[in-house]
Amino acid sequence: MSEEYSLLRDIVYEHNERIRNLKKCYPFFKLAENSFQQYKEGKYASLDMGYIIMAILRFFMEENNFKEKDVAYEEYAAFLHVILQQDFAMYLEEEEEGELVSYIFDKLTNDGHPFTYQYFEPLEKKKKTVRTRWIESKMRKEQLYYTLSADGIAFYLETKEMKEESSISVAQVLLGKMISSQNFKGGIQVIRRINNEVSRLKVRKQEVLSALGSDVFEGTKAYDDFVKTGMQWFEEEQKLFAKNKQLIEKALEQIDRHGHLADSKAKDIYRLEEELKKAIVRHSELLYECTDLQYKADEMIRTAKFSRLRQSFDFTQVCREIMKLDSPKLLELLVNPLLCLRTKKTFSLAKIDDMLTVRLKEGEKGEKVKAQVEENYVYPDELEEERIQNNYRVLIRSLLEFGQERESFTLSQWNERLIQEFSSPILQNGDFYSYLVHMCQKKEYPLEKLLKMPDTFFEKQVCLALQDWDRQEEFLNCELLVEPDVQEKVKMGRDAFEVSDIHFSLLYK
């Protein structure tokens, strides 16, 4: 039962990956089948598309990866001209050959579109579409160039041997075996494949760098992936390079010692040694570039972090955000403000039809809006203000009444009066202390003048206390004198602190 379960699970879960691995092979079989049967009524049916594809891929590999240059269409055409004549003995008129060459190129590039096919995705139980292309085009200095895509390179490399975790290491193991079995010519081919892989990694490194430049998050993912799949094998690869170098040196020693190897073999060994040296140099270059990539990646991630703190409008970050939201409509927000004013307006004639055919909805009742009473909010600070005003009013009136009785008195006397009038907690009231502080800001308070033009906060409170007081008239001619006496101390209530005493006088003019 568990075996059956494991089998089914493998089928379902591994299918996606297998199809992905297969996609690079799809164009070959699609093109190899019947490509020349339909073209010009089978006139060129003798041509083998499979062979031609492999030859073109090899040509691209040579140009892109060995010579490190992109291919122009003319170069491709010249190469195919040789193949047609040499391998198929097909000597055609220039125009006819041009058509044939263009036809093959269009087939290979699928007219500029990717090759697609559908397959069943068992996990999601849906049909999915796979896309791949072998040849990519890019513009440089107004000229179009072509390069092999990663899929194209991978397909070509894998047609001869299985891909392991590190193709360079696998190729080196193979190289070691070939040197041991004295197959030096084959060894040269293997080294070339190693060079191909090194070139592919260089291209990949560049891709990672550009991904980091455009989107640091995506770039970081690509970078991690590159470290896992490429960079972590470097050490092992270098060890194998050293080992193979030793093997070649041994073979060279054998020539020196015995001189029994044929001249051609000796030449092959020397060529192999030369190629291996080149490969080691290229591999070291790759190693250097990857170290540089590490440095640049760190720098780019750091810069991206800092730019997040800036106040300005970050176009790259916003672009990333919009892409994350997957809402290209938001681009309108950023582009429309840049455009000129649209002053010439046009009316679409199609709208007339809409106006004539539009149906009005029947009996749509409007919503009744009831009259509402506006709520009056009282905020905490307003409440506090009202409380202070009330307390001050009481204290001011009490002070004036006491002054009317005594003419002059001290704070301690007034305290006793206040305790009689309002009981002892009044001496613990915070407003009472603020009242005393405000009052002591001035020494004279001419009440009539003060009513006309209050100057301080306390004077304003005195005004308010007098304004709605029916005994206002009795005090209009008065002047309140306040004289602090710092020598005398007054104890404010039980266990309370002491304050300086104050002498009050109420003078009638």
Add this chain to the structure above:
Amino acid sequence: MDTKELEIALEIVARLINGDSVSRGDKASQSLYQEYEENGQIYDYVNLILKKMNLTLYEYNYSLYITPGENNKTFGYSNEELKRELGVKLNRELYLCYFIIYCIIIKFYKNSAVSTYTEYVKAEDVIETADSLLLSFTKELDLFDMEELEENSFKTIAMVWEDMPALTVAEGTLRASRNSKAGYVKMVFNFLTAQNLLLENDKRYYITERMRALVTNYFEEYKGRIYQIMKGEAEDGEY
């Protein structure tokens, strides 16, 4: 209200709305610019009139520029009008053009405060930028479900972009068309040149003062609103 000053203010506004320049360096309008700069009343009138018209004014390098901002029903472009101007038919094509315009902005400005010091751009630079920005989406296109592709998504834009050759062999030279990446970029270049945002010289496209004025001022001023709309979009998406 002083009629003469109002008259000058209206003349400035009229010039700006008609797309004419009001600049210290322009003979026809230097006196108007001077009035705007020196006469506080005229300055106030111009700003008030434009504000009431839902237009925003920016002063940059001794010149005045206005923008309709986003979603301006009176002075802004509708999607249909833009499609006609650009020469595209479908929404996804319009959004691709928006995206290309944004790629061009990014070539010149990483953020509104810091210019990249890029002097000019060429079609191939813009293609490269678009390629690298769409990289994450084009990678996903290796494997996708046709039914799940939304009309207005970046995946769709990436597919339109990725399914085109860089330049069709038939075109040979750079021409505005919907058949190739270079054709699309040329189409956008032409549009931006007509909008007085880019200037062409020997197939090199230079950024104009108008573009600089708007990029450095508008986005600084409205960044809060833009972020808010984006945030709204993000929240909508969560439901």
